[in-house]
Amino acid sequence: MPSDVTWESWVGTAATIAAVIVIAAIALALLALVAALVSRRVPWVRDLARRVRSAMIATTAVVSIWIAGAISEPSAQDWWPAVSRLFLIATILTGSWLLAASVSFGFERLIAREETILIGPEARRRRTQLLVIHRLVLVTIAVLSLGAVLFTFPEMRAVGTSLLASAGIVSIIAGLAAQSILGNLIAGVQVAFTDAIKVGDVVVIQGEWGRIGEINLSYVVVYIWDERRLVVPCNYFTTTPIETWTRRSDKILGTVYLDLDWRVPMDELRAEFQRIVEASPAWDGRSLDATVTDAQGGFVTVRLVMSAKDSADQWTLRCEVRERIIGWLQREHPDALPRTRVDLGSA
Missing domain, CATH: 3.30.70.100 (Alpha-Beta Plaits)
Structure with missing residues (x-):
């Protein structure tokens, strides 16, 4: 490198970015090698590595380029604080993606394990509860990541503080949400954990015979026998009598x-x-x-x-x-x- 070229120059910036990316690639390769070695004794490690690979690469790339910019010429520019905030937001989002992928893999493994141990109504009950918990965790991750992104802006922190200080506004918002969205979400959790219905149960709803195909946080999908789909809000199952043929036994x-x-x-x-x-x-x-x-x-x-x-x-x-x-x-x-x-x- 010529003597007049420094790390603070744009050429130095390019070299820094290249070096950081190479280091990150080596680190990812070492992690992949370790996962391959460990998977010989613990087979699911290979599946986990495959599941989170894309999220891991995205997170590593964002963090690497952010670090390279922070220690080279861009950090001295007037526009760097705005760009640095964008990198922070990208890190939060890709990190949330990585966490969600890992959580999803864990729940899928747990559901598959339960299905090999339990059969019949008990297996359907555990699967339903795990599916609802899985969705709740993913929603929590999404809400927390969105909140973290919003609070990177000082203006949003000020707005949030003002809203929290105003008990009247908060109570109005909470009341409206509880009547619509939160009310249905609470009904979804209640449906899953009170064992009223389970995924795979045979039910008759509004004169239609079918099986419970999906239990989401706000609605349930009933697979009708003729391949139609009946989408029913969760609060329907907490307020309306339904006919189920498989609550305690399939017989x-x-x-x-x-x-x-x-x-x-x-x-x-x-x-x-x-x-x-x-x-x-x-x-x-x-x-x-x-x-x-x-x-x-x-x-x-x-x-x-x-x-x-x-x-x-x-x-x-x-x-x-x-x-x-x-x-x-x-x-x-x-x-x-x-x-x-x-x-x-x-x-």
Whole structure:
């Protein structure tokens, strides 16, 4: 380097930036090497390194260039304080990105671990709670990072102090927020931790049958059986009765009702019903029953009850029983099919 070139010159600035970037790249390479060595014994370290790589590179690049500018020619310029503030904001944002990526990886690992240990309703309950906590943590990180960015401006600090000193304004803002946004957020947390519904639960809402697909902080998405999506505010589940089929267990009873003629042979029908159910892979072996539950208006009502391990098998079993019983009646006992009788005798 020529003798008249110093670190305080623009050439020196370029050299400083290059040197800092090289040092940062070496540090990142060493971290990657350490992660690769550790991952031989702890496999998830490799996944963590892959997950945070982009955020780590962005944060390191911003901090490196900021340091290079602070120790070279730009720091002596009048515009440097404004640019330095931009670097501070970028550091806060990229650091928040890095923290959020690490937190998300940790929660995903925890959810996957819980799903291998627990099954059924308990697994759905833990998964729902972890998902809600995960979202709360991410929202907290976002709010804190935004607050940190705003408070880098002296003007915003003055405004914030004035607002906090005014109890009247704060109470009005808090009241309005509690009625709208905060009220729904609190309902979302309540839904998750009171075990009212869980991700994967089978529910009937507003006459629609479906599964709870997503529980967010302010709304719940119900996956309807025909692939539609029903988006419901969280406070709906804290103020309105809902029908759930899987609160404590996935096991469920299915019912088929048949209106038949009075001449239906119940003993033979019970035997055929038992044969059909026992041959079906959808039956879980717990319960089956055929009973006449009503007899009026020229018909008898036969109720067929069968058990299944979950709602999907229950639906399959009900359809199978209904179809095969109807076919059996048509073939073997057509006189048992429902019919309307009219008396044509003379008045």
